[in-house]
Amino acid sequence: MTQSLEQARERAEALRSELEAHNYRYYVLDEPTITDFEYDQMIRELEELEKQYPSLATPYSPTQRVGGRPKEGFSTVRHLTQMLSLANAFNGGELQDFDRRVRQTLPGETVEYVVEQKIDGLAVSLYYENGVFVRGATRGDGETGEDITENLKTIRSVPLRLRRPLPALEVRGEAYMPKEAFARLNEARDETGEPLFANPRNAAAGTLRQLDPKITASRHLALFAYEIGYNSDLDLQEHVKTLELLQELGFKVAQGYQVFSAIDEVVEYCQTWHNKRFNLTYAVDGMVLKVNSLSQRQMLGATMKSPRWAIAYKFPPEQAVSVVKNIFVRVGRTGVLTPGAELEPVKLAGTTVTRATLHNEDIIKEKDIRVGDHVLVQKAGDIIPEVLAVLTQERTGQETPWSMPAQCPSCGSQVERAQGESAVRCPNMACPAKLWEELIHFVSRNAMDIAGLGPAVTGQLLAAGLVHDPADLYALRYDDLVKIERMGSKSAQNLLEAIDASRANPLSRLIFALGIRHVGERAAKILAERYESLQALMEARQEELTEIPEIGPKIAASIVSFFESVQNRQVVDKLIQAGVNTASEKDDQAGEKPLAGKVFVITGTLEDFTRQAAGELIEKLGGKVTSSVSRSTDYVVVGEKPGSKYDKAVALGVTILSEEEFKELTAGD
Incomplete structure (x- = not known):
């Protein structure tokens, strides 16, 4: 049943609210109430609604967490309030010295300290307007930082919309990489020969400075909020109340913080965490001691670099x-x-x-x-x-x-x-040590997409000696599969049908599935467009490959090396004999594509398209979308609030298209 725009708008907002509530339960309260499958189904329904009615997409929608295209660099933004770094203490005596200085500045006053975990990550600032996340930045020099908004959006524990709208709010937090994610990332880098990250802090910092938000999203960062830098109308008196409010607003706050009035108790509490921290799922490199009273903080003030009301106790x-x-x-x-x-x-x-x-x-x-x-x-x-x-x-x-x-x-x-x-x-593609993970990649959704062939079944096929390389999948028989543990008659038949259907996949999927080093999905598509068959690609010379746009010397050398391997060629020959498609994709559209060779930049907010949808339409018609305006740009498509790209297009004399003119140019598709 087709929904009207108004019905779709109501359903989309209901889905967004429900998804936000589930995010809060999962990432803040650690109390999920639905399965991942149910969550994914809701996300998919919302994506379909926003695709059908692009005007329904909002900046705070859960579907907008991962941006479409990489940036060319980060712009600089100014913090509303200065982000100071903490002075360090390395033993109990230095904590007592800190306490002495505080009490000398506040003679006769009762002083309370809040002691929190010092998360080993990267300090960031998050700015909200009317309850919606609009900007995020690194600490930088304390006055200004790099705009990493799109990367921060990929962190599930960063609310895109607060649970209570506030006119203006600047939140300070620590973006970090959980231990499990850090271990997986280094294992993957280890396997590909890339340098390992020294610790989760370096990994988080490197991840948040990726120009492609999709890379950031793949590394599963998290965030703890720990402070409010600026607010327009809150009347907070204590830091403890700030932490409670942050959690109410939808942020995740590190638990285990406590309030003390005696410095000896603070020292003892810090020392109890020396070994307890190893049981946490995230890295903690110390504890942070803060004066609880916000009015007392004002009296204590700060040096050029550090507040006088807080100090970090570092673990040895x-x-x-x-x-x-x-x-x-x-x-x-x-x-x-x-x-x-x-x-x-x-x-x-x-x-x-x-x-x-x-x-x-x-x-x-x-x-x-x-x-x-x-x-x-x-x-x-x-x-x-x-x-x-x-x-x-x-x-x-x-x-x-x-x-x-x-x-x-x-x-x-x-x-x-x-x-x-x-x-x-x-270099051997059929090396037993490599084979299991190669097969998992070969059958994955973005490669040959063979449903039903998960890690467990793949392991059983290898253990039974039924598969020695990816091509052997196409020789599997029904009698082989029903002998596999927990593989019933229906499952075996479904798997055989999925394997058979994959023979007709486009060449680009097969190239990606082969697992050639440095050849991702984008490179695989470019190669499939350039060569008429896999056999032609196998014979390509390195010099020839480097002449292809976006195929650099490293990728070219990797392709040549891959196909020079006798074992790899044998696997490819078996795939050909098995009837797997090795011919290039044919263009279904008659004649030359109308936007072939044209370079576009999209800026501002479009009414009837998301930027991703507009970009996909341009590419479908033969054009190319880039993120920056230059003399080689043919068109700049301008929506509301276009920003500096519009100004640069005017200065360079680049043709500017309104959304209506863009629709006319792409009409007929």
């Missing part, structure tokens, strides 16, 4: 000495060989550590780590054990130097190391 680093019993090598999905140390068991950061990452061959050589060495071990961000240094004074002469094996320890293939890279790789 957790380190231990162990012995390297052996150095082993693990092969990841992309074929990267990652060395690790087997250690004598040692207690560290609340757990017993028996293994530590050694990152790559260069680091082992730089630190001169040998089997039998006594080493200093620490946990990066209290999470990942790593060897910090070798205690060379403990050497006896019996220690054994180590070098990277010349053959893959899993399949025996000759390993490779690209010039200028630290990663050593196994």
Whole structure:
């Protein structure tokens, strides 16, 4: 049944309110009341409504958390109130010195302190107008910071609309990466040979400065609110009340804060968290001590850099000495060989550590780590054990130097190391150590999209010896599948149908599914448009590939290297024999696309299109959308409140289109 615009508007607002309530229960209260599937179904319904009626999309809609296109850089914004950094204390005596200074400034007054966890993340400022999130920024120099609004929108614990509208509110918070997300991110970077983040704070900072919000969203950051910087009409007297209000408004606040009136109690409380912090799901590198009374804070004031009413108590680093019993090598999905140390068991950061990452061959050589060495071990961000240094004074002469094996320890293939890279790789696509994760990628939604072939079933197929490379999926039979645990007759038939249907997928999906290093979905589409078949791509020379727009030398070299592998060519031959489509997508639209070769920039708010929908329409008609105006720009599509891009287009003499003119230009689609 088709809904009227008014019915759709009412339903969309109802969905938004319900989704916001579920977000609050899940991310703030930790009390979810619906399943992820039910939440996803509601999001999908809202997306469909906003797609059908673009004018219904709002800045605070849950569907707007991830922006469409990467930025070229960050603009600078000024904070409404200065963001100061905290002075540090490293022991109880320094906390007592801080307390003495406070009481000297406030003689005869009763002083209370609020003690909170010091989250190991990145301080940010969030600005709301009439209850709607409009801008977010890094601390920067305290006066100005970088505008990271779109990236902050991807954080689920950042409310896009407050639970109670306020005219103007500036909130301070700490964006952080949970331990589990940090471990997954470093594991993925480890497998692809990328440098690892040293700790969750560095990971959060690097993630929030990504120019593409989709990358930020994929890393699952979170945020704790801890302060109000500016408000237009609130009458708050105590910091504790501020924390309670923040939670009422929809923010997540770190629990475990307490109020004390005696500094000895503060010191004792801080010290109890030395080991308790290891049980948290996020990294805490200290505690923060704040004067509770906001009027007393005014009297205490601040230095040029730090408030005189707050101080950070930093925990000492957790380190231990162990012995390297052996150095082993693990092969990841992309074929990267990652060395690790087997250690004598040692207690560290609340757990017993028996293994530590050694990152790559260069680091082992730089630190001169040998089997039998006594080493200093620490946990990066209290999470990942790593060897910090070798205690060379403990050497006896019996220690054994180590070098990277010349053959893959899993399949025996000759390993490779690209010039200028630290990663050593196994090039064999059918390497058993790589195969499980390669298959998961091959069948994923954005690749060959084979429903019903999840991680568990894939593992069972490998264990049964039914699959040795992705091409073997197309040789599976009904009798093979029904023998798999929990694979019934209907499930087996559905899976076979899904596998068969995937044979007809566009070439771009197959190229992406092959898992060629550096070749993502966008590059796969460009290659499928350039080459008439996979066979033609296999024969392409590196110089030829680099002539294609958006295909740089690194991607080109990776493609050539992939198809030079005899094993990879054998897998591709099997896919061809299995009837998988290897021909380029054909353009269904007769003649040349009307916007072919034209470069567009979209600025301001359009009435009948979201920016993403307008961009997709332009690309469908052959045009290209960029984020900045230059002399090569053909058209600038202008909506309400266009900003500086409009001014630059006028200055450069670029053709400006209103939304109505844009509709006329794209009419007929």
